[in-house]
Amino acid sequence: MHEFLVFTISGLTTAGIYAISASGLTLTYVTTGVFNIAHGATGMLAAFTYWQLAVGWGLPAPLALPLCVLVAAPLFGLLLERLVMRRLAGAPESTRLVVTVAVLVVLVSLVQWLWDPSTFRRSQELFAGKGFHLGTISVPYNDVLVLGVAAAVAVLLWLLLHHSRAGIAMRARVDDPSLATLNGARPSTSARLAWMTGTALAALAGILIAPKLTMSAIPLTLLIVNAYAAAVIGRLRSLPMTFVGALVVGLAADYAVGYLPKVHYGQQYLRGALPVVPVLVLLVALLVLRASRLRGRPALAVREITPTPTWGGGLGFCAAVVFGAVIAATTMSKADLFASTSMWGLAIVGVSMVPLVGYAGRISLCQLSFAGIGAAVVAHAGNGGNPAALLLAAAVAAVVGAVVSLPALRLSGIYLALLTGAFAVTLDNWIFQLPSFTVAGHRFDLFQGGTLSADRFRVGGFHTDSAKTFFITGAVLFALAALAVVAVRRSELGQRLIAVKESPAASATLGMNVRLTTLAVFTLSAGLAGLGGGVYASAVRSTTADSFSFFTGLTLLLLVVVAGVSSIGSGLAAGLLLGTAAISSAAGDSATRVTATLAGLAALALAANPNGLIPSVLRPAYEPVRRVPAVLVGSVGIVTGLWVLRLAHVVDGDVLMLGILVVAVAAPLLARSLVDRASGTVAVPADTVASEAAATAATATAAATTTTTATATAAAAAPVAAATGVGGGVVASGPDEGLSGPLEWLGFDAPVSQTDLDVLDARLALAGVDESRLGEVRVGAA
Amino acid sequence: MTAVLPAGATAGPRPGAGAAPGGAGAPLVETRGLRARYGRVEVLHGVDLAVGAGQVLAVLGPNGAGKSTLLRVIAGLHVASAGDVVLGGRRATGADPVDLARRGLCLIPEGRGVFPSLTVRENLRMMTYRGGRSRADVEERAVARFPKLGQRLHQPAGTMSGGEQQMLALARAIVADPAVLLLDELSMGLAPLVVAELYASVRAIAAENVTIIVVEQFAAAVLEVADTAAVLVEGRIAAAGRPADIAGSLSGAYLGGRPARDENSPDDASGAARPGRRRPGMTR
Ligand SMILES: Nc1ncnc2c1ncn2[C@@H]1O[C@H](COP(=O)(O)OP(=O)(O)OP(=O)(O)O)[C@@H](O)[C@H]1O
Numbered sequence A: 001m002h003e004f005l006v007f008t009i010s011g012l013t014t015a016g017i018y019a020i021s022a023s024g025l026t027l028t029y030v031t032t033g034v035f036n037i038a039h040g041a042t043g044m045l046a047a048f049t050y051w052q053l054a055v056g057w058g059l060p061a062p063l064a065l066p067l068c069v070l071v072a073a074p075l076f077g078l079l080l081e082r083l084v085m086r087r088l089a090g091a092p093e094s095t096r097l098v099v100t101v102a103v104l105v106v107l108v109s110l111v112q113w114l115w116d117p118s119t120f121r122r123s124q125e126l127f128a129g130k131g132f133h134l135g136t137i138s139v140p141y142n143d144v145l146v147l148g149v150a151a152a153v154a155v156l157l158w159l160l161l162h163h164s165r166a167g168i169a170m171r172a173r174v175d176d177p178s179l180a181t182l183n184g185a186r187p188s189t190s191a192r193l194a195w196m197t198g199t200a201l202a203a204l205a206g207i208l209i210a211p212k213l214t215m216s217a218i219p220l221t222l223l224i225v226n227a228y229a230a231a232v233i234g235r236l237r238s239l240p241m242t243f244v245g246a247l248v249v250g251l252a253a254d255y256a257v258g259y260l261p262k263v264h265y266g267q268q269y270l271r272g273a274l275p276v277v278p279v280l281v282l283l284v285a286l287l288v289l290r291a292s293r294l295r296g297r298p299a300l301a302v303r304e305i306t307p308t309p310t311w312g313g314g315l316g317f318c319a320a321v322v323f324g325a326v327i328a329a330t331t332m333s334k335a336d337l338f339a340s341t342s343m344w345g346l347a348i349v350g351v352s353m354v355p356l357v358g359y360a361g362r363i364s365l366c367q368l369s370f371a372g373i374g375a376a377v378v379a380h381a382g383n384g385g386n387p388a389a390l391l392l393a394a395a396v397a398a399v400v401g402a403v404v405s406l407p408a409l410r411l412s413g414i415y416l417a418l419l420t421g422a423f424a425v426t427l428d429n430w431i432f433q434l435p436s437f438t439v440a441g442h443r444f445d446l447f448q449g450g451t452l453s454a455d456r457f458r459v460g461g462f463h464t465d466s467a468k469t470f471f472i473t474g475a476v477l478f479a480l481a482a483l484a485v486v487a488v489r490r491s492e493l494g495q496r497l498i499a500v501k502e503s504p505a506a507s508a509t510l511g512m513n514v515r516l517t518t519l520a521v522f523t524l525s526a527g528l529a530g531l532g533g534g535v536y537a538s539a540v541r542s543t544t545a546d547s548f549s550f551f552t553g554l555t556l557l558l559l560v561v562v563a564g565v566s567s568i569g570s571g572l573a574a575g576l577l578l579g580t581a582a583i584s585s586a587a588g589d590s591a592t593r594v595t596a597t598l599a600g601l602a603a604l605a606l607a608a609n610p611n612g613l614i615p616s617v618l619r620p621a622y623e624p625v626r627r628v629p630a631v632l633v634g635s636v637g638i639v640t641g642l643w644v645l646r647l648a649h650v651v652d653g654d655v656l657m658l659g660i661l662v663v664a665v666a667a668p669l670l671a672r673s674l675v676d677r678a679s680g681t682v683a684v685p686a687d688t689v690a691s692e693a694a695a696t697a698a699t700a701t702a703a704a705t706t707t708t709t710a711t712a713t714a715a716a717a718a719p720v721a722a723a724t725g726v727g728g729g730v731v732a733s734g735p736d737e738g739l740s741g742p743l744e745w746l747g748f749d750a751p752v753s754q755t756d757l758d759v760l761d762a763r764l765a766l767a768g769v770d771e772s773r774l775g776e777v778r779v780g781a782a
Numbered sequence B: 001m002t003a004v005l006p007a008g009a010t011a012g013p014r015p016g017a018g019a020a021p022g023g024a025g026a027p028l029v030e031t032r033g034l035r036a037r038y039g040r041v042e043v044l045h046g047v048d049l050a051v052g053a054g055q056v057l058a059v060l061g062p063n064g065a066g067k068s069t070l071l072r073v074i075a076g077l078h079v080a081s082a083g084d085v086v087l088g089g090r091r092a093t094g095a096d097p098v099d100l101a102r103r104g105l106c107l108i109p110e111g112r113g114v115f116p117s118l119t120v121r122e123n124l125r126m127m128t129y130r131g132g133r134s135r136a137d138v139e140e141r142a143v144a145r146f147p148k149l150g151q152r153l154h155q156p157a158g159t160m161s162g163g164e165q166q167m168l169a170l171a172r173a174i175v176a177d178p179a180v181l182l183l184d185e186l187s188m189g190l191a192p193l194v195v196a197e198l199y200a201s202v203r204a205i206a207a208e209n210v211t212i213i214v215v216e217q218f219a220a221a222v223l224e225v226a227d228t229a230a231v232l233v234e235g236r237i238a239a240a241g242r243p244a245d246i247a248g249s250l251s252g253a254y255l256g257g258r259p260a261r262d263e264n265s266p267d268d269a270s271g272a273a274r275p276g277r278r279r280p281g282m283t284r
């Protein structure tokens, strides 16, 4: 009984901390629509800041605590809103989520950079652990304070949201931002307030929970992630239910700490389960809560465009990848090559996200866990390099994916992300760490308690033992996986995925089986991820569960989304950055600094290009190359020539690298100027459609005010645009949209050139229109 | 962000009551050659309108004519691509909608202009953003006008009937003391009886010298309230004048679906031939 009371008191304290954290999370979610994955990391940063102030510099707690919670944290929230979050309105949900992942990565690496992880630090409980006695139990003042603060937070938040004008305006903004504007409430003020309050609560929770562990970035971050379970029990909406949820999670966690070690049977299996107890609560909550209760927020107008990949483009891409791999494999040094073999496995895992996250709009945080399963399968079944093990890996991962997706079918948006995240953490922290066990007479030993070794494949006389052949084989496998994804997008399944993403309700009323479609895409992408894991395992030969950790999975997803999760090229980008020595060799000792910077840049890039860099920057830049065969053939010729010279040892590796770089930069510029010359227009900036269109619009406006025929032209233009499907409802509105939006809707790859417009005019039988006025017609007139 | 309603619009006597800046009878709301586009599609092709202080202008027109867009541009929610919005003699083109709202320009948008997940009371609370009105005062005035709202103070607005929601939206026009009121299709999807009730309120507001632009599909309800009327077809003013005259020309504008203008006139761009240029607000 005594023991029970002790655990209850500490459980209540944990619950109080979770409640503070979870209510901050819920607050930012309901008022801004962004689920802040970095909420825990914000608390972690605050804990370190507090440690620095209170322990490092010896500031008294009554000064250090308010400084952290009431000054530093709100400032940080303000910065976050200003730099990143503000620009995410209307971005796809995956982007909104992944931006916060980027923030998490920034914070973790920032902390590891500022506070050397190898130094032991411990934060002090408030009141220096003193307390009073209640019967036989000692109750620390710290715990009493935590509970008091939690209660105060509950009351203050309730007052804020329901009884203050600022709070009501925050809720109003979620309902209808433009109506809130018409009522005189500045939307940015509400968002700023929400972020400032949210980060302050995260900071408070982080500082309070820190004494329970030693100060270490990732464990502290994950510890506060447990509060997510509480937020989900509150359905990310209700603050009272969030507090109930916090109570459940907090007590469950502390009872588990107290009683799990007392279970006699299977101790070695259960030990690992301790840290994942809150995650299990999250899993159960997601499974038990009725689906109708877990509806995501209504989808806001999304400014996302998913172009259909063409076979030509897909094949060209794959050919380029394999060609590049051959060049790399034949010219790179052995050490470099060895350090880069793992990239193809990761690239395949990355490309497995394209159908699921990109096409179907379902956010999965456990793709790398499927890869871990695939790796384990290959290590066990691939003895002697049997390539069938790869297929088995894909099949097993696909089956697990299907099973995981069954409960996920009714979930979408953030709830699905959390479910898959919970699954990933469970695998990562518990299942992958299990010692060997026996089920139905078969002995399982997933990661053999540590390191897993896998052989490289052999097919008949062909074996991939050498780094060279394996590298090229990996590239071919990636190319096949990418082509499979293209095939999916071009099939009926692909169209269904897009339909379900854009309007689940409409798809259902059309008689589409939404669940079956979702199940199919989950299975497929889990299978691909499993394949990727298998390739990874045999690439690195010996692998540990750490390679498939939740945190690494988040980083992979981040890279894929930044590159553009609807493009197959994003997988390659993720593989290159994560699977080669590119980052670590460039960074050397300052790896964490570089990671922090890169992730920060990624967040900013995402805020600017919510659809990713490939569709909005790279593809438009390289598009002309495809249309000028001379440039394309010339580039390939130059690179091949350099490569041959390199193989003949006429030039060295640096010259080859330099040559490839020059070609990569010069080809698009040359092609663009040729395209422009051919169409007889003045060269326009390569990257900005908006400026091109705006310039044309400006000329047209000028023309309209000076010529009498302009009105007729304008009148002609409206139906033109309407006939081509630009009209009502399709085009997102808003002054910031500029003129760039509709061009893509016309089916063009931006930027639109004169040739495109001529073709359009011909199709619309407008070719006869006076040549001098064509420009005005095209932009929809002034 | 310099030109907005005259300071007088914020507090104190409404500009409608006295002489507006720029001389007696000068229009309080004016659009000059207003053009607006969504992406590449232009939907307003140079709209000239003017409403005198304290007057009611009805804007009629078929679906997709650009009526809502016109109001959104005036309220600052959508940026004009050319032309100007002039409020009280000052350019207000591109002004921040929040500033306009706080200075007394009130747009009740198309559809239900309420926050569905807030309760009625909280919705009313949102409406007190303009100047120091107390909560109790706001509630009292809204309930005095629409007693039904008084029984529903704790209900989420989204669960009320369409008519009740529209009453709640219109309550803003009463409690916000606007200088200029822009109404977009109050009647949408409502029964005739409710529409009549809502327009009775509009008439009461108009009697307090508020300048009103009201957009409607159904002419009968609104032409009774209006001092002047304009017909917008395909983004152009097809006809403007006194309500009685407009009522006569309506069928042409709707059925013909073409702006009532001389198709052969090469001088269309100048706009001189268009009736909209005559500033309906000033003729009375
Ligand atoms: N957000 C938008 N994006 C693209 N086009 C739009 C948008 N909003 C309106 N339009 C187009 O602008 C034109 C004018 O629309 P508007 O809503 O102003 O018409 P309206 O006269 O209010 O019609 P209704 O009587 O049906 O309400 C229509 O052709 C419409 O399709």
Ligand SMILES: [Mg+2]
Binding pocket: B067, B068, B069, B110, B184, B185
């Ligand atoms: Mg309308």
